[in-house]
Amino acid sequence: MSEQDSPEQELQAAPASIDRIGPTLVAARESLGLGAEDVANRLRLSLRQVQALENDDFAALPEAVITRGFIRNYARLVNIDAAPLLRVYSQYVPVQDSQAISIPSANIVISGEAGAPWRPYMWFGILLVVLMAGWVLYVDFYQAHDPDTGLSEAIVAPISDKDELISGKPEAEALASPDPMPPAPTDEPAAVEQPAAVPATPSAVEITPPIAQPALALPAAEDARIKFTVTEATWVSVSDANGKQIMSKTLEPNSEEVVTGKPPFRIVVGNIHGTKLEYNNNPVDLAPYAKVNVARLTLE
Secondary structure, eight states: OHHHHHHHHHSBOOOSSOSOHHHHHHHHHHHTTOOHHHHHHHHTOOHHHHHHHHTTOGGGSOOHHHHHHHHHHHHHHTTBOSHHHHHHHTTTSOHHHHHHHHTTTTTSOOOSOTTTTTHHHHHHHHHHHHHHHHHHHHHHHHHHHTHHHHHHHHHHHHHHHHHHHHHHHHHHHHHHTTTTSTTGGGSHHHHHHHHHHTTHHHHHHHHSGGGHHHHHHHHHHHOEEEEEEESSOEEEEEEOTTSOEEEEEEEOTTEEEEEEEOSOEEEEESOGGGEEEEETTEEEOOGGGEETTEEEEEEO
C-alpha cells in the first residue's frame, strides 16, 4: 500500500465533485501560500489572465486549446490533477467544437472513455504552438545577427559623405579666393590690402574642427533608449546586440522603466494591452507582433 500511495502524495487529487474550476485552483494556491501574482510570474501569464481563470471568466481568455494549456500548467504548479478540471472546462467549450470533431469521425469507432476524442486535437494544437514558437525564435535569432553588418555600413557611409562635403568647402573657397586677386594689380593700395587676404587661410583652418563632430556622434548611435509605460502588471525581457539580457522583470502597474544599450534589441512583452513602448522617443505599436497578448519583436 505504501508503494501505491507514494505517487498520490506527489500529485494531490482534486476534489471528487467539481463544478467550478476557479475556486478549486484558488484553494490549492492558497494552501501553498502563493498569491495570484506569484502564479502569474511562474507561468509567464498576465495577472488579468490568472484572475480570469480563478473567476471562471473564460470569455476573457484565448481559444480553447490555449486555455486548456493554462489550466493544465496551473494545476501542475499547485500539485493537483488537471483531468477533472479539464472535464469541467469541456462543458464551457462551444458546441461548434464538438460538432467539428464528430463530423470527420462519423465512421470511426470511439471508445467509451470520457473526453478521449478531443485529446488528439489538444496535443496537435500544443505541437503547432511549439513549432510556431520555435520558428519565431529562429527568425529572431538571425535577424538579431544580420543587422549588425548593415548598421556598421550605414554608419560608415554618412561619415564619408560628410568628409567630402567638408573637404569641398576649402576647395570652393580656394577657387573663390583668386577672383578678388585680379583687381589687386590695378591699384597700389590694393597691394596693401593683400595681407588682409592672409587671414582667409586661418578661416579655412577654423572650418576643419567640425570634422570631428561626426566622429563624436558615433557613440551616441550605439546607445539606444527604450521606455516602457505600463498600466497593468507586465513581464518584459530585453536582450542587446550581444545577446546579453539587460532587463528581465515584472513591471508594477502605473509605472515606467527606461533601459539603454546597443541595438538591435530582442524584446518580449507579456501583456501588450497594458503596455506602451517607446524606442528613441518614438512610439512602437505592439499589436502586429502580438500572439495571445504576448509580443515578440526586434528593434534595430
